[in-house]
Amino acid sequence: MNPPLPRTRLATPALILDQPALERNIITMANWAKENGIVLRPHAKTHKSGEIARRQIAAGAIGICCAKIGEAEALAEEGIADILITSPVVSAVAIERLAALRRRLARLAIVVDHPSNVARLADMVGEEGLEVLVDLDVGSHRTGVTSAAAAVELAQRIVSSSRLRYRGVQFYCGGLQHVPTVEARRAALAERASYLKAILAALSSAGLTAEVVTGGGTGSFAIDAELGVLKELQPGSYIFMDRQYLDCERAGPQFETSLFIDSRVVSANTPGCVTVDAGLKAMATEAGTPRVVAGADEVSQYIFMGDEHGLLITPDGREDPSLDQQITLLTPHCDPTVNLYDRYTVCDGGEVLGYWPVSARGRSS
């Protein structure tokens, strides 16, 4: 074994994961869930990593969520045995893979939002059967059925198939996770929770009581627990805490940032700005810009400058970083940023401990 590599020797840009902070975040959430008597099923779309999923489960999570069949296959390959796929799987080619995946897992659940999808799953899923949740549209029209009547009808179709096992509903308010203030977020979530309650009541009246009521995220989990309608929570980003979440007021237990991008100054010819080697191939671009954490003034402003570069504007009166200076950035949006890297560079402060593969990177199909 070689002596540990210092972070200063890394090729940049590099995706840095601070392991002690990560481990503390995992424990904090698991303990909070236990204390609140709520089931924790973290969303693996955030990390795409068997190493992290295993740690979440060891700390008390019941299993994980995956966004797509490819993500679930990659994490099953890493030994994860209990997975909920949180968006509908509709094509015949994908359902063939779902049936194969079912045979490898202790437990696989899927959401549905359309009668023809229920029929195709029932036809194709095989003898092992499948756990099925009715996906509810929370109002964004991304996925889900759009009324209590449609939820009841779909649940009835699931129940009437011998191959499918009706388990409950999914209700994920993705659009409310980043409402800036806790007060406004709570009000919006409370309104949505009352809509969800009405659907659950309609299901119960039809003899279709939802055993699983799953949803929630890093911005809502503590409020969801207060509201008391969800029985299972799917937070993902709490393990990393990206700039998007740090910009919002937080409710519940606090988490630390554990995910960073190490970059370097590769051009320094114009007073007032330098160019770093991390551009739009180094981080997600749909959620604003990264923030400087170390190596340059923290008030420096980052501007995307194409695939491979970013311009860092030094605040007035401060000194520009020099050529080759290493600069640590806070990721704007963690999930799609992680998707750009083959591996995490696992660190403890300034020391590189090793590498973890981003096993489900690129597994969008």
Added chain:
Amino acid sequence: MNPPLPRTRLATPALILDQPALERNIITMANWAKENGIVLRPHAKTHKSGEIARRQIAAGAIGICCAKIGEAEALAEEGIADILITSPVVSAVAIERLAALRRRLARLAIVVDHPSNVARLADMVGEEGLEVLVDLDVGSHRTGVTSAAAAVELAQRIVSSSRLRYRGVQFYCGGLQHVPTVEARRAALAERASYLKAILAALSSAGLTAEVVTGGGTGSFAIDAELGVLKELQPGSYIFMDRQYLDCERAGPQFETSLFIDSRVVSANTPGCVTVDAGLKAMATEAGTPRVVAGADEVSQYIFMGDEHGLLITPDGREDPSLDQQITLLTPHCDPTVNLYDRYTVCDGGEVLGYWPVSARGRSS
């Protein structure tokens, strides 16, 4: 060998490359360059593929450009022997790799924009030496020296090192490639070309005549040739033609779109819109939205709906696509979209011919 797979059987989202259209684009550009007596060195940051680079060279390109050392390493691994790295490589760890790469290639050139970088390259590059170009700031302050005097001084430093071989300059007007009209683009490029001419004259006066004057892109190459200052052109996107370029008026020979994303409808519960399985993990997000090419009304509007989904709004009075309908999208910006996929699904119309690896995907460091 199995019978060819129809595109309708693909797992989605899939990155589709229409091989006949690609091959025609490669030939069109190579022939145009020959007719115009200009050296062609296509930029591989667009495709990140040995298969495509080999075809470009076979058609007449002198070699390729790469954006970063990692991209160059990946394509050297695929047998590409003549590479220009178009952004400065400054860190000691990266220059160690550069020296190793130099030993494997017939020809490797690098750009520099800082005296301390020249000194470090001269120290570290080894006996094989290295071809070096002075990178000129075109006004965006991304990389490059910012005056004729600085260019002359840097060229002198290169010449005075026995290990480095001064070859000329790079002048890439990235910010002008997408000026919408040809007239406005020509005016802006002409102004920049006169600035470049002044620098070249200053270099010649100092006995540092630039043998290589490289730059240009898909939006500018025909105008660059008219202006007659660049001697080598670096276009990348002409092989694919993404939505960004199709939105601009074009000068010179015409190219066809050869790159697409095949997606599927995975939710169809709300009249007037459907959800497809291609979101911000399936395409670059910094250059607007994709356009529908097939499977739904071409005037449908796409809205990003998170990592894995997009909402497709059907124009008034048209029928919504049905669940599981395959929908082909035109990529907004090709380079960072390709970077999200492990492979091209190589097609001829509706038939899958095979797969080509995106060998330099993720090679940003």
